[in-house]
Every structure is written in C-alpha cells, then in structure tokens.
Amino acid sequence: MNLIIKRLIVGLPLLLSMGVVNANVVNIGDLNTYGNVGYGTVVTHGTGAFSDVYNFSLSSASDLYSDASNMVLSLPGSSWNIQGLAMTLKNASNAVLASGLNMGPLYENPGLYSLTVTGTGTGSAGGKYAFDAIAVHAVPEPGIWAIMLSGLAMIGVMSRRRHKYRTLNKPA
Numbered sequence: 224m225n226l227i228i229k230r231l232i233v234g235l236p237l238l239l240s241m242g243v244v245n246a247n248v249v250n251i252g253d254l255n256t257y258g259n260v261g262y263g264t265v266v267t268h269g270t271g272a273f274s275d276v277y278n279f280s281l282s283s284a285s286d287l288y289s290d291a292s293n294m295v296l297s298l299p300g301s302s303w304n305i306q307g308l309a310m311t312l313k314n315a316s317n318a319v320l321a322s323g324l325n326m327g328p329l330y331e332n333p334g335l336y337s338l339t340v341t342g343t344g345t346g347s348a349g350g351k352y353a354f355d356a357i358a359v360h361a362v363p364e365p366g367i368w369a370i371m372l373s374g375l376a377m378i379g380v381m382s383r384r385r386h387k388y389r390t391l392n393k394p395a
Contacts, residue, residue: 245269251279254287254358263358265294266301266340269349277338277356281331285358288310288327291340294351305350308342328359 251262266275281287291310296303311322315335344350 225326245271245273247273247275249275249277251277251356253282254279254356255282255285257358261288261355263353263355265349265351265353267349268305268342268344270346271349272343273341273350275340275354277340277354278335279337279356280335281333281358283332284332286328287331287336287356288329288359289338289354289356290326291324291352291354294353296346299307300350302346303344303348303351304346305342305352306345308340308352311339312339313337313339314344327357331358 227368245268247266248320249264253263260278262277289310289312291308293305294303308324309322310324310326312320312326312329313336314320320331320336322331338354338356340354342350342352
C-alpha cells in the first residue's frame with residue numbers, strides 16, 4: 224500500500240506537468256456552399272496544448288482564404304492567451320499544401336481538405352482564437368462569361384457609333 228502511495232506522489236506531478244492535448248474535429252462540409260461569407264468561429268480552450276481539425280470539401284475549383292488569430296483577453300481574475308498558434312492546410316492524402324496564420328489566395332481543385340490549428344493555452348483561463356475559411360470561385364461560370372462578352376460587344380457597338388457619328392459631323 225505504501226509503495227502505491229509513493230508512486231502516486233512521485234507520478235502525479237509528472238503527469239500534471241505533461242499537459243493535456245485538447246482536440247476538436249469539425250466537419251464543415253462543402254465550403255463552396257457558404258458563398259462569400261465563408262465559415263467562421265471563435266474557439267475557447269483551457270490551459271495546455273490543443274489541436275483542432277477542420278475538415279471540408281470544395282465542390283469546384285476555388286481560391287481558398289483562411290485566417291486564425293489569437294484573441295488576447297484579460298478580465299479581473301481571468302486571462303486568455305495562446306502561445307505558438309499555427310495553422311496547416313492538408314489535402315486528402317495528408318500532404319501539406321500551406322502553413323501560416325493568414326493563407327490565401329490558394330488555388331485549389333475540387334476535393335477533400337483539412338485545416339489544423341494548433342497552439343497552447345497559456346492564460347489563467349486558457350486561450351481563445353478566431354478562425355475563418357472562405358472559398359471564392361476562381362473560374363467564372365458560363366453565365367458570367369456570357370454577361371461579360373455581351374458587355375464587351377455593347378462597348379464595341381457604342382465605340383463604332385461614336386466613330387461613325389464623328390465622321391458624319393466632321394466640319395468641311
């Protein structure tokens with residue numbers, strides 16, 4: 224019995240000093256369906272290391288933008304801060320495509336992706352960070368092409384009319 228208590232006394236501080244890794248997995252779905260608003264959230268963690276994974280898909284080729292920022296807050300008796308905040312973008316085969324807190328524009332093809340946000344909550348109440356991801360269609364849809372081409376055609380017709388009008392009303 225004394226041996227068990229001695230091991231607990233020696234092992235407990237070691238166990239507490241290791242820190243607990245908090246992990247969240249969020250499945251966002253098709254990021255293209257969010258439009259130009261994108262997906263955003265504020266995440267709070269307790270003290271210690273954390274690793275959050277945001278899984279999403281792109282249904283069409285898009286420019287991807289993503290940001291994560293530490294929210295340093297201090298209230299009487301409580302504070303929130305994160306040390307070593309980092310973000311990594313990976314594709315379905317787990318290859319790292321980009322890393323950093325401010326990503327974009329990154330041209331990505333349709334497929335499955337994940338953004339991993341890691342850090343350590345060091346405030347007395349842990350840490351908070353803001354996260355967002357936006358996918359903007361990089362290639363215009365066929366309807367957009369039709370509108371752009373009709374606009375160019377109208378500019379050409381107007382230019383031709385002005386040229387014709389100037390040559391007819393030219394002083395002799």
